[in-house]
Amino acid sequence: MLVRVSPGALIITTMNQQNIRLPTQAYASDDAELLHRLLRSTFDYFTRESHPVTGLIADKTAPGFPSSIAVTGMGITAFIIGVEQGFITRAAAAARVQKLLLFLYQGKQGMEENAMGYKGFYYHFLDMQTGERAWKSELSTMDTALLMAGVLNAATYFSGTEAVEVSIRETADQLYRRVDWQWALNGKATLSHGWRPGQGFLRYRWNQGYSEAILLYVLALASPTYPIAPVGYQQWINTFSLTRSYHIDYLYAGPLFIHQFSHLYIDFRNIYDDFNRRAGFDYFENSARATRVHQQYALHDPNRFGYYGKDCWGLSAGDGPCNKTLARKDGKRRFYNYKARGAPYGPDDGTIAPWSVVASLPFAPQLVLETMRNMITPNQLKGALIPSFSVSINPAFTSWSAGGIGWLSPYVFGINEAPMLMMIANFQNELVWNLAKQCPYFACGLQRAGFTGGWLSPIAEPVHQD
Numbered sequence: 001m002l003v004r005v006s007p008g009a010l011i012i013t014t015m016n017q018q019n020i021r022l023p024t025q026a027y028a029s030d031d032a033e034l035l036h037r038l039l040r041s042t043f044d045y046f047t048r049e050s051h052p053v054t055g056l057i058a059d060k061t062a063p064g065f066p067s068s069i070a071v072t073g074m075g076i077t078a079f080i081i082g083v084e085q086g087f088i089t090r091a092a093a094a095a096r097v098q099k100l101l102l103f104l105y106q107g108k109q110g111m112e113e114n115a116m117g118y119k120g121f122y123y124h125f126l127d128m129q130t131g132e133r134a135w136k137s138e139l140s141t142m143d144t145a146l147l148m149a150g151v152l153n154a155a156t157y158f159s160g161t162e163a164v165e166v167s168i169r170e171t172a173d174q175l176y177r178r179v180d181w182q183w184a185l186n187g188k189a190t191l192s193h194g195w196r197p198g199q200g201f202l203r204y205r206w207n208q209g210y211s212e213a214i215l216l217y218v219l220a221l222a223s224p225t226y227p228i229a230p231v232g233y234q235q236w237i238n239t240f241s242l243t244r245s246y247h248i249d250y251l252y253a254g255p256l257f258i259h260q261f262s263h264l265y266i267d268f269r270n271i272y273d274d275f276n277r278r279a280g281f282d283y284f285e286n287s288a289r290a291t292r293v294h295q296q297y298a299l300h301d302p303n304r305f306g307y308y309g310k311d312c313w314g315l316s317a318g319d320g321p322c323n324k325t326l327a328r329k330d331g332k333r334r335f336y337n338y339k340a341r342g343a344p345y346g347p348d349d350g351t352i353a354p355w356s357v358v359a360s361l362p363f364a365p366q367l368v369l370e371t372m373r374n375m376i377t378p379n380q381l382k383g384a385l386i387p388s389f390s391v392s393i394n395p396a397f398t399s400w401s402a403g404g405i406g407w408l409s410p411y412v413f414g415i416n417e418a419p420m421l422m423m424i425a426n427f428q429n430e431l432v433w434n435l436a437k438q439c440p441y442f443a444c445g446l447q448r449a450g451f452t453g454g455w456l457s458p459i460a461e462p463v464h465q466d
Contacts, residue, residue, distance in 0.1 A: 038424065039087075042417045042420050043088075043421060046082075046414070054067075054100070055072075055097075055099045055103055056126055058071070059415070060414065066126055068414060069123070069125075069146070070124075074146065074414070074419075076154050077154075077264075077435075078418055078421050079096055079097055080157045081421055084431060094168060101171040102171055104122070105174055108132075112197065116132060118139055119180040119183045120179035121140070121184070122143070123139055124139075124140040139195040139197075141193060141194055145215050148179065148219055149264075153265070154172050155169045155173060155176075156439045177224055179219075179225075189235055190206055191217070208236075211258055212258050215265060230448050238274075248289050248293055249289070251286045256353070257359075259291070259363075261419070262283075264418075267284075267454075269284045270453055270455075292367070293344060295367060298310070307396075311375060312375070313357065315342050315348060315352070316340070317341070318341070319413070320337050320339055320341075321335050321397045322335050322336075333349065335351075336351070339351075349396070350397070351394040352392065356416075358419075359422075361423050361424060361427045362427045372389070389420060391408050393408055393409070394407040437455055
């Protein structure tokens with residue numbers, strides 16, 4: 001039985017009588033306006049930072065930066081959200097997506113160091129103008145999965161009979177079918193993190209501890225051409241165990257993005273794999289608990305930053321003020337550049353990622369909306385002004401830096417913008433989740449991973465035809 005509470009949530013009883021929040025549009029008009037303005041500003045990143053010829057989307061706003069394939073995949077979904085919000089016409093969005101997909105499909109796939117990819121996978125960073133590998137980056141399995149999730153969203157959404165939409169579906173199907181997930185196993189059951197030309201596979205695998213790789217395994221398991229066996233996924237989740245923080249039992253991962261990225265695309269409410277059945281709650285509930293842990297960590301403020309609290313929390317991967325240890329009379333403190341910061345076990349140099357709060361919106365609507373209301377108002381926190389949710393902040397840098405001022409990230413990252421956009425859309429009307437539910441590959445991969453229940457119950461696996 002569903003019971004309405006306010007503001008902005010529904011409650012449903014799960015298998016272990018825990019409560020999880022379900023999104024609803026029953027929230028205050030001021031909050032609706034706040035979310036609309038944030039949708040608009042985050043969407044603008046993807047039109048402004050996409051290349052007019054290749055369609056690739058920049059990793060961040062710094063001059064000369066390459067494209068990130070993860071951001072590019074998320075950008076495809078951003079254009080879909082933009083259509084539904086009235087920010088861009090369907091025809092204009094379809095033209096952008098078609099151009100990008102054709103460019104990706106026609107790009108060089110091979111073992112050459114300047115190729116775009118190999119075995120259907122793509123390098124983590126690509127030159128915006130040529131699509132060639134940038135920065136000697138790795139052929140990334142996880143980032144390719146994030147790209148393919150966006151590709152499959154496009155194939156589902158652009159369902160019309162117009163030539164451009166037919167082209168989108170055909171090219172998207174070819175892109176997904178081309179990915180050789182079996183090769184990425186490198187002879188074992190679990191997936192490798194990636195590969196480099198001339199060096200071979202990276203030493204790391206997606207085989208230990210909770211991570212965003214659920215999405216990766218779902219797409220690899222569902223492949224109509226190169227599916228992996230479920231045994232690797234089972235080996236991976238067998239390494240999971242619960243942690244207790246602030247009297248909350250949950251599956252630990254320090255940075256908030258780990259609790260969000262797979263959820264950008266997949267609705268995990270009331271679906272359970274073997275770990276969930278052992279734990280007694282689903283991954284959606286786990287992300288809700290992790291969100292509360294992050295706020296509790298800020299309330300306890302173990303490192304005594306002073307500005308952490310009820311409305312100033314959220315540690316995730318992101319930019320930082322510097323990569324050095326600074327000293328003053330009362331001690332030393334370590335600061336980082338780009339780093340995956342986490343709670344409650346760190347690392348933590350005082351850098352807050354406001355975007356990660358917004359991306360937790362479906363998991364804890366009341367908590368997040370209350371934080372957003374207070375964060376959005378310009379606040380002077382020891383010299384650091386918070387102008388938006390997009391940039392990371394570190395007010396602690398005020399008293400440690402030579403200039404005596406706090407730190408704000410000078411650039412906006414696409415990998416921060418997209419989760420806000422997508423999770424607001426999921427909170428409002430479950431748009432991205434519903435796209436995945438309409439695409440048989442997501443359901444197939446989840447079922448092969450052992451997920452049952454919820455929205456998966458009436459769905460049969462697709463028949464694969466080579």
